[in-house]
Amino acid sequence: MRRLTQAWLNVQRNRxxxxxxxxIIAIAVFALLSAGGFGLYTYQSLAEASARESGHxxxxxxxxxxxxxxxxxxxGIADSGALIKSLLSHQQVKAVQPRVEFSGLASNGEKSAxxxxxxxxxxxxxxxxxxxxxxxxxxxDSYSPDEAPQVVLGxxxxxxxxxxxxxxxxxxxxxxxxxxxxxxxxxxxxxSTGVPEMDKRLLYIDLxxxxxxxxxxxxxxxxxxxxxxxxxxxxxxxxxAPGAQQTPSLEYTxxxxxxxxxxxxxxxxxRIFGVMGAVMALVVFVALFNTLSMxxxxxxxxxxxxxxxxxxxxxxLRGFVYEALVMALIGCVLGIIANGALSAGLLVADIEMxxxxxxxxxxxxxxYFSPMLALWVTISIAVICAGASAxxxxxxxxxxxxxxxxxx
Amino acid sequence: MLQLNSINKSYRxxxxxxxxxxxxxxxxxxxxxxxxxxxxxxxxxxxxNICGLLDQQFDGQVFFSGEQVTGAxxxxxxxxxxxxxxxxxxxxxxxxxxxxxxxYPLQLNRIAAPQRKQRxxxxxxxxxxxxHAGKRPDRLSGxxxxxxxxxxxxxxxxxxxxxxxxxxxxxxxxxxxxxxLMKQLSHQHGTSIVVATHDDxxxxxxxxxxxxxxxxxxxxxxxxxxx
Numbered sequence: 001m002r003r004l005t006q007a008w009l010n011v012q013r014n015r016x017x018x019x020x021x022x023x024i025i026a027i028a029v030f031a032l033l034s035a036g037g038f039g040l041y042t043y044q045s046l047a048e049a050s051a052r053e054s055g056h057x058x059x060x061x062x063x064x065x066x067x068x069x070x071x072x073x074x075x076g077i078a079d080s081g082a083l084i085k086s087l088l089s090h091q092q093v094k095a096v097q098p099r100v101e102f103s104g105l106a107s108n109g110e111k112s113a114x115x116x117x118x119x120x121x122x123x124x125x126x127x128x129x130x131x132x133x134x135x136x137x138x139x140x141d142s143y144s145p146d147e148a149p150q151v152v153l154g155x156x157x158x159x160x161x162x163x164x165x166x167x168x169x170x171x172x173x174x175x176x177x178x179x180x181x182x183x184x185x186x187x188x189x190x191x192s193t194g195v196p197e198m199d200k201r202l203l204y205i206d207l208x209x210x211x212x213x214x215x216x217x218x219x220x221x222x223x224x225x226x227x228x229x230x231x232x233x234x235x236x237x238x239x240x241a242p243g244a245q246q247t248p249s250l251e252y253t254x255x256x257x258x259x260x261x262x263x264x265x266x267x268x269x270x271r272i273f274g275v276m277g278a279v280m281a282l283v284v285f286v287a288l289f290n291t292l293s294m295x296x297x298x299x300x301x302x303x304x305x306x307x308x309x310x311x312x313x314x315x316x317l318r319g320f321v322y323e324a325l326v327m328a329l330i331g332c333v334l335g336i337i338a339n340g341a342l343s344a345g346l347l348v349a350d351i352e353m354x355x356x357x358x359x360x361x362x363x364x365x366x367x368y369f370s371p372m373l374a375l376w377v378t379i380s381i382a383v384i385c386a387g388a389s390a391x392x393x394x395x396x397x398x399x400x401x402x403x404x405x406x407x408x
Numbered sequence: 409m410l411q412l413n414s415i416n417k418s419y420r421x422x423x424x425x426x427x428x429x430x431x432x433x434x435x436x437x438x439x440x441x442x443x444x445x446x447x448x449x450x451x452x453x454x455x456x457n458i459c460g461l462l463d464q465q466f467d468g469q470v471f472f473s474g475e476q477v478t479g480a481x482x483x484x485x486x487x488x489x490x491x492x493x494x495x496x497x498x499x500x501x502x503x504x505x506x507x508x509x510x511x512y513p514l515q516l517n518r519i520a521a522p523q524r525k526q527r528x529x530x531x532x533x534x535x536x537x538x539x540h541a542g543k544r545p546d547r548l549s550g551x552x553x554x555x556x557x558x559x560x561x562x563x564x565x566x567x568x569x570x571x572x573x574x575x576x577x578x579x580x581x582x583x584x585x586x587x588x589l590m591k592q593l594s595h596q597h598g599t600s601i602v603v604a605t606h607d608d609x610x611x612x613x614x615x616x617x618x619x620x621x622x623x624x625x626x627x628x629x630x631x632x633x634x635x
Binding site: 002006009010013301302305307309310312315400401402405 | 457460462463484485486487488489491493495499501502503504508512513516560
């Protein structure tokens with residue numbers, strides 16, 4: 001405690017210089033935490049979006065995502081009902097959604113366009129939450145063979161085919177037997193995914209309608225959703241355990257293996273933040289080295305006096321390291337407080353970021369406050385400051401005592 | 409107690425080598441107050457540094473309490489436990505209080521806190537500075553700072569104290585008090601003192617005066633030193 005007190009008093013010897021160093025540390029910590037907090041927010045948002053899109057775990061026949069089918073649902077799951085029942089028996093599982101993925105031509109009678117379709121259960125929209133922006137109309141109702149089947153169109157596909165709510169649209173696709181099949185659907189809703197390329201091609205129809213169109217009872221993929229996404233890893237082990245294998249054997253793919261955009265953004269941000277962190281570390285190192293070098297030079301005679309009394313170089317170095325740690329601690333606390341204020345301020349301010357490349361919708365700017373990140377940044381800054389101070393002090397404590405004592 | 413045998417010391421100044429001490433030998437007995445006198449450049453400070461085990465770059469032998477001093481680690485250990493230092497400019501640590509400055513050598517030697525406190529208070533009382541124990545050096549006069557420096561030098565009851573012009577920065581009255589204190593503490597603890605001085609007030613208190621000129625001992629006797 002006394003050493004810390006003396007370090008604090010030494011820090012105050014040249015207040016302006018120490019204040020400058022502490023300010024640089026605080027700014028560096030603030031910048032690192034803010035950038036990191038923004039990264040964490042982005043990662044979490046993208047992770048949630050990816051997991052919501054594909055499900056936390058996608059259950060398919062082996063090789064479904066790696067190989068092209070010769071005909072629709074060739075690699076589909078035949079008895080999806082039993083599988084869904086089995087998967088729902090796990091208490092961590094919140095919902096299981098079967099899906100048929102298909103493609104074909106959509107026509108309004110005068111004009112046709114290629115589509116990428118998804119056959120889903122109508123409750124999937126409710127279960128996944130607000131992942132689509134409903135531009136017009138509504139999402140799918142429950143399918144009834146007695147009523148006209150409904151279709152929800154991406155907004156650019158609807159505009160291309162000049163579709164309005166209530167209009168009829170013919171979907172043409174190849175059945176699982178290789179024949180052509182067509183059904184008429186009534187447009188119930190027009191949506192935007194926020195990705196223009198998807199909005200040009202995407203449509204949703206009911207799962208049963210999709211199976212009827214493709215003339216198959218199979219589904220392409222069964223998506224599992226969990227209450228807590230931390231359960232994904234353990235559940236993967238459980239499902240892949242030898243005794244738990246389904247017949248026929250199935251493939252379980254976690255969301256992150258299909259989250260290409262998430263991976264790309266994360267890799268990019270990690271590199272950017274890595275470079276930024278290295279630059280900040282260098283700035284802090286130089287600032288502390290400069291401050292401590294001046295301090296060591298000014299205190300050369302004091303160093304000589306202490307050495308004359310038998311203080312070892314290591315003990316003298318420790319004193320300077322304590323000083324650097326005091327400055328690092330103060331700077332980190334200030335930086336963390338500023339970051340916390342920014343995080344809280346952004347929650348209130350509701351600042352909108354422009355849409356990322358390839359997207360049409362912006363998103364709220366938020367910076368997460370992560371205690372773990374703050375701890376790591378503090379430790380890193382402390383190590384950098386300790387290193388800078390030790391190197392700066394080395395020159396002073398290595399000076400011969402007789403020279404140090406007459407230093408003016 | 410301290411024995412120097414045939415000490416030769418030279419400094420290199422660029423291409424030139426300057427001899428600072430020529431074959432200097434001396435013995436310092438227990439509780440002896442030895443004054444080193446001589447004009448500037450006579451080698452006083454060089455000899456004082458060697459006596460204080462601050463400089464190991466010389467030819468010759470140094471024995472401390474019969475033990476030959478041969479390395480920096482050994483010298484550091486001896487300085488820490490057996491030597492005290494008093495400097496012309498006091499050299500107190502400015503961020504430490506008077507108490508903490510005096511306590512520092514005890515801390516270095518890992519003396520327990522209660523004993524430290526008792527010993528520091530004894531010394532502060534002996535030098536008449538107990539009431540100023542909590543003050544930092546910048547709140548003390550030159551004479552008060554030198555008393556604290558003296559207490560710091562004596563707190564471990566060292567076998568040898570090295571004093572470099574301890575009265576040079578003090579007025580006559582204060583210098584007299586400091587010299588008297590040094591002598592008193594030296595006799596109390598059986599501590600030997602080697603003091604470099606130009607000051608007659610200081611040298612008049614010495615048991616023995618060694619006069620140096622051009623790096624050589626020209627006299628070694630009880631005599632008034634006039635620099």
